Amino acid sequence: MINLTINGQACQADEGVNILEAARQNHITIPSLCYLRGIHAVGACRICMVEVEGSRVPMAACLTPVREGMAVLTNTQKLREYRKVLFELMLSDHSMDCLSCKRNQNCEFQALGRQLGVETSRFPGKRSEYHVDSSVAITRDMSKCILCRRCVTACGNIQQACVLGAQNRGFDTEISPAMELPIGEVNCAYCGQCTVVCPVGALKETDATAEVWKAIDAPSKRTVVQVAPAVRVAIGEAFGLEPGARVTGKLAAALRRLGFDDIFDTNFTADLTIIEEGTELLGRVKAALTGGEATLPMITSCSPGWIKFVEHAYPEQLDHLSTCKSPHTMLGALAKSFYADSIRVKPEDMYVVSVMPCTAKKFEISRNEMQNDGNMNVDAVLTTRELAEMIKTAGIDFNALPDEDFDNPLGLSTGAADIFGLTGGVMEAALRTVYELVTGRELPFENLHVTPIVGLDQVKEAALTITDPLPGYAFLNGVEVKVAVTSGLAGARKLMEQVAKGESPYHFIEVMGCPGGCITGGGQPRSQDPDVRVKRQRGLYTEDEQKTLRKSHENPFITKLYEDFLGQANGHKSHELLHTHYVPRGEFNELR
Amino acid sequence: MSVQVQSSAQGALCACGTDEERAYAQIANVMDLYRDKEGSLIQVLHLAQGIYGHLPLELQKFISKGMRIPLAEVSGVVSFYSFFSTEPRGEHTIRVCLGTACYVRGGKRVVEALREKLGIDLNQTTGDGLFTLEVARCIGACGLAPAMMIDDTVYKQVNVNKLDAILGEFKLAEGGAAA
Numbered sequence: 052m053i054n055l056t057i058n059g060q061a062c063q064a065d066e067g068v069n070i071l072e073a074a075r076q077n078h079i080t081i082p083s084l085c086y087l088r089g090i091h092a093v094g095a096c097r098i099c100m101v102e103v104e105g106s107r108v109p110m111a112a113c114l115t116p117v118r119e120g121m122a123v124l125t126n127t128q129k130l131r132e133y134r135k136v137l138f139e140l141m142l143s144d145h146s147m148d149c150l151s152c153k154r155n156q157n158c159e160f161q162a163l164g165r166q167l168g169v170e171t172s173r174f175p176g177k178r179s180e181y182h183v184d185s186s187v188a189i190t191r192d193m194s195k196c197i198l199c200r201r202c203v204t205a206c207g208n209i210q211q212a213c214v215l216g217a218q219n220r221g222f223d224t225e226i227s228p229a230m231e232l233p234i235g236e237v238n239c240a241y242c243g244q245c246t247v248v249c250p251v252g253a254l255k256e257t258d259a260t261a262e263v264w265k266a267i268d269a270p271s272k273r274t275v276v277q278v279a280p281a282v283r284v285a286i287g288e289a290f291g292l293e294p295g296a297r298v299t300g301k302l303a304a305a306l307r308r309l310g311f312d313d314i315f316d317t318n319f320t321a322d323l324t325i326i327e328e329g330t331e332l333l334g335r336v337k338a339a340l341t342g343g344e345a346t347l348p349m350i351t352s353c354s355p356g357w358i359k360f361v362e363h364a365y366p367e368q369l370d371h372l373s374t375c376k377s378p379h380t381m382l383g384a385l386a387k388s389f390y391a392d393s394i395r396v397k398p399e400d401m402y403v404v405s406v407m408p409c410t411a412k413k414f415e416i417s418r419n420e421m422q423n424d425g426n427m428n429v430d431a432v433l434t435t436r437e438l439a440e441m442i443k444t445a446g447i448d449f450n451a452l453p454d455e456d457f458d459n460p461l462g463l464s465t466g467a468a469d470i471f472g473l474t475g476g477v478m479e480a481a482l483r484t485v486y487e488l489v490t491g492r493e494l495p496f497e498n499l500h501v502t503p504i505v506g507l508d509q510v511k512e513a514a515l516t517i518t519d520p521l522p523g524y525a526f527l528n529g530v531e532v533k534v535a536v537t538s539g540l541a542g543a544r545k546l547m548e549q550v551a552k553g554e555s556p557y558h559f560i561e562v563m564g565c566p567g568g569c570i571t572g573g574g575q576p577r578s579q580d581p582d583v584r585v586k587r588q589r590g591l592y593t594e595d596e597q598k599t600l601r602k603s604h605e606n607p608f609i610t611k612l613y614e615d616f617l618g619q620a621n622g623h624k625s626h627e628l629l630h631t632h633y634v635p636r637g638e639f640n641e642l643r
Numbered sequence: 644m645s646v647q648v649q650s651s652a653q654g655a656l657c658a659c660g661t662d663e664e665r666a667y668a669q670i671a672n673v674m675d676l677y678r679d680k681e682g683s684l685i686q687v688l689h690l691a692q693g694i695y696g697h698l699p700l701e702l703q704k705f706i707s708k709g710m711r712i713p714l715a716e717v718s719g720v721v722s723f724y725s726f727f728s729t730e731p732r733g734e735h736t737i738r739v740c741l742g743t744a745c746y747v748r749g750g751k752r753v754v755e756a757l758r759e760k761l762g763i764d765l766n767q768t769t770g771d772g773l774f775t776l777e778v779a780r781c782i783g784a785c786g787l788a789p790a791m792m793i794d795d796t797v798y799k800q801v802n803v804n805k806l807d808a809i810l811g812e813f814k815l816a817e818g819g820a821a822a
Contacts, residue, residue: 213713219722229718230700230729237714639704639714 055121070112070123071099081125082134084163085199086113087248088581090209095200096141098134098163101125109133134167143174144222145251146194152252157577159250160197179222185257186235188413189246193225196253202226202245209566211541212360214239226253238363238640240540242356242564243410243434243573256410256574259431260441266402266430267310273394273401275386276311277379277461278302280318281408281472281569282435284590288576289439290449295586297594300454305442306406307455315386316457317405318464320378321471321480323612324353325603327629328375329485330620332559333524340526346370348535348550348557351477353377356411356564356573358633360540365547366635366642371560374630376428378471379405379412380421382461383428384628389616390461398426405429406438408472408572411564420631434574460608466595467603473588474538474568475504475511478561482515482534483602489517489524499601500592507567507584509542510535512557534559539566666695667705674709684712684720688727697728725777733768733775735813738792739801742781745789749802753789754778756803760810773817774810 052063057079064073069092074081083099086092094111101112104122109130112123124130141160149155181193198217203226206215214237218225228237246254266272287296306314331349338345352358352373362369376384383405387398405412409432415421416429433441442449456462467483470476479501486494496502503513512535517527535557537546543562549555565572570587580586595601603609617624635642670691677683684706691706692698698706698721707714721727737757741750754765757776761769768775784790787799798809 207713207715213715216713216715216719217723218715218719220724227715229703229714230722638708641704 053117053119053121055117055119055123057123058125064117066117068117070101070103070110070115070117070121073117074112074123074125079125081112082163082166083113084159084197084250085201087201087204090248091199091201091204093200093204095198097137100130100133102127102130131167135169135171138164138167138169139171139173141197142169142172143176144179145197146178146192152195153255154252158252177222179225181225184227184233184235186233186239186241186414187417188241188257188410189234189239189243190255190257191227191234192253192255193227194253195251196226197251198224198226199250200226201248201250202254205244205248209541210240210242210244210539211544212238212240212242215245236640238636238638240356240360240363240564241411241414241573242360242540244565246410246573247571247575247577256434256437257413258437259413259433260437260444263404263431263433263441266404269402271400273313273391273396274311274404275313275315275383275390275401276306276309276404276406277315277317277320277382278306278406279379279408279472279569280321280469280591280594281572281575281587282406282438283594284472284570284587285408285575286435286439287449288578289436289443292450293586294578294580294583295588295590297590298449299594300456301449301452303457304452304455305447305449308447308452309441309445311404313386313390313461314455314458315382315461316464316468317379317382317407318468318471319457319461319606319608320381320385321468322464322603322606322609323381323629324375324378324471324477325467325480325484326609326613326620327381327625328352328373329481329488329603331373331375332481332485333489334621336530336532336558337526340530348555348560349373350550350560350562352631353471353477354411354562354564354569355409355415357540357543357562359411359414359636360543360564361547361562362634362636363638363640364544365551366637368547368550369633369635371550372633374626374632376421376629376631377412377415379407379432380415380428380631381629383416383421383430384423385461385612387426387428388423388628389612393460398424402431403427403429405432406435407432408435408569408575409565410434410573412574418634420634423628435572436574436576439576460612463606463608465603465606466598466601469591469594469598472569473591474507474563475501475536475561476568476591477563478504478513478534478536478559480603481559481561484604486515486517487602488604489520489527491521498596504534504536504561507538507588509539509566510537510545512536532559533557534561536561538563538568540564542566667702669694670702670705671709674706678710684710684717685724688717688721692727697731699729703729728766728775730766731768731772733773734817735773735794736775736777736792738777738779738782740780740782740784740788740790740792741778742785744785745781748788750778750789750791752803753791753801753806756806760806773813 062077081099085096092113094114099112100109102124103110184191203215207213283299284295287298303314335345350371383403391398412432421428467480483494504511514531514533516531520527567584673690677687703717707717739754791798791801
């Protein structure tokens with residue numbers, strides 16, 4: 052421990068931490084804006100400046116490590132005045148439509164102004180002029196940007212996608228893709244991590260609430276809604292609950308009260324994905340082991356940010372991707388065929404809405420491949436944040452809602468589906484089913500959790516030797532099946548480098564585009580809780596563990612769907628509705 | 644722009660083809676020299692601009708790929724330094740100094756007069772491709788204020804009345820060369 056004084060008070064702090072963290076450890080808050088613990092400490096905004104004894108000028112607390120005997124002042128007249136001036140300077144080039152801004156009362160810049168006690172705006176003058184850059188998934192409004200560069204760090208350092216950077220200089224500085232190109236024209240994966248870290252209204256999802264309200268209000272539309280697994284352990288945060296709070300029942304109830312006609316669960320098609328993807332994997336492995344042609348490793352395809360990334364960065368490796376559509380587009384395709392038929396509604400009169408923890412899903416539904424018979428599989432994607440806003444707009448007291456169920460036949464799911472929302476979950480769900488299918492025995496892990504791939508590490512791997520398989524799978528006898536799991540595009544790049552060089556040792560790889568998986572997707576509530584990932588992860592594992600059915604192949608509605616409609620896994624109907632193909636795009640989006 | 648982004652290896656082999664292909668090949672050679680030296684992007688961009696004349700998006704992509712540096716970063720550097728240009732530049736670059744000394748001694752009037760005489764704004768190029776007009780923040784010739792440079796030549800104590808004569812030399816030279 053380091054001994055120092057902060058504002059004259061004797062304090063201790065962990066060695067190596069910066070002054071900002073040391074103060075926090077001692078229950079002293081230093082005002083700050085651009086700093087994000089463990090992610091972003093660049094001193095761009097200078098708001099966290101403090102006086103350090105022996106130093107001529109104020110220091111940025113986020114950049115200054117503590118040392119033994121240090122004497123720090125955080126709250127002097129001089130600092131209070133400097134911080135106000137800095138704030139007002141930032142304000143002088145900030146679009147001031149706060150009352151009609153999406154981030155009103157949820158804006159770190161606005162909150163800082165209150166914290167600092169700013170009541171003046173002394174620097175009128177020239178304002179930068181920008182136009183709003185709106186793509187299908189992400190909208191940029193640089194008139195609100197305060198140049199904190201958190202998004203540059205999220206995009207460049209965390210995701211290593213490096214799409215955003217500071218362009219130009221001085222007053223003309225703009226955070227944008229190269230040459231100020233629109234975000235929709237470059238190699239952005241639409242992962243949305245930039246929208247999660249943006250402290251203001253500069254980066255956000257492209258709105259879908261207006262269209263969805265319109266569909267709900269249209270008497271001629273049959274509105275079908277579905278919810279991704281990760282939403283149920285995060286949306287509670289928008290209503291004051293802890294991260295990870297499981298609110299599945301209230302979520303179903305809220306959607307019903309919003310006026311949707313059918314409340315389905317993307318979990319159902321997560322179970323279906325396991326059957327389709329597991330069958331595809333066994334087919335590829337069989338071919339590879341029995342002298343046929345097959346591309347291995349096979350890589351999961353549920354995460355549309357990951358898919359767009361790989362289409363840009365590794366356009367030659369797309370055969371490695373499972374041909375399965377993502378679960379919510381599968382559900383959309385089934386809703387507009389199987390279900391629409393059963394209730395005698397024309398697919399064009401049905402409007403499917405997906406509530407997703409994801410911004411890339413907004414792009415995914417716009418792909419030509421996500422259509423059947425000229426109808427989009429899914430008509431609109433709402434992020435978790437957008438749904439929370441709609442629930443508030445509708446005046447629904449979320450916390451007081453009763454727990455309700457999803458509707459059938461596309462609403463029942465097993466525990467395997469819940470863990471689709473976190474890194475390692477799709478792999479674990481697949482292994483639970485595939486292992487049992489091949490050996491007739493349950494997956495040999497305590498509580499069915501494949502321990503080596505549980506957790507938030509960037510790349511995880513596991514190996515499982517198949518012994519004594521059922522007769523149909525003799526080709527797998529003694530085979531060591533190797534799998535890897537990664538989340539975040541930086542990890543994906545590592546595994547893809549191996550794949551591109553032909554050196555990947557794995558049979559099956561799970562990739563989720565956001566670090567930690569969908570639980571911390573680009574459409575999730577913005578959280579100040581440093582343990583948010585762990586808490587949401589725990590929520591989903593609990594959701595899985597408390598279910599009686601925990602393996603996708605045990606879902607009775609899935610069995611019935613194959614009997615009544617699909618026929619067999621990877622069969623003709625499945626291929627038509629549930630599978631897809633990919634588009635080589637190129638590093639600079641030049642191949643399209 | 645018809646040039647495709649190609650690998651530097653291919654570029655280096657190609658000594659034939661159009662001027663554009665030759666320029667790309669030359670830039671590929673430059674990148675081969677600097678690729679593994681950290682912090683050499685500015686040097687590469689400087690040389691590339693010398694070879695190609697300016698740094699359009701397609702060339703920045705070529706450099707991004709060749710140097711293995713993200714395009715947003717390449718473009719960030721290009722747009723940060725006023726020395727770099729993404730637009731074609733004139734044959735001659737006029738840089739009027741607006742450092743403190745030149746500013747107080749009428750540098751701004753010189754800029755205004757040049758804008759009028761050349762019919763262009765700052766950082767633009769005349770229609771005949773002869774001049775690009777820029778301002779500089781101190782060229783280190785404060786004793787000669789107000790000063791301006793055309794290419795590598797410094798003109799001292801410039802005033803509005805001297806401009807026609809100065810520009811005339813270049814126009815004459817151009818005319819002679821064309822004849």
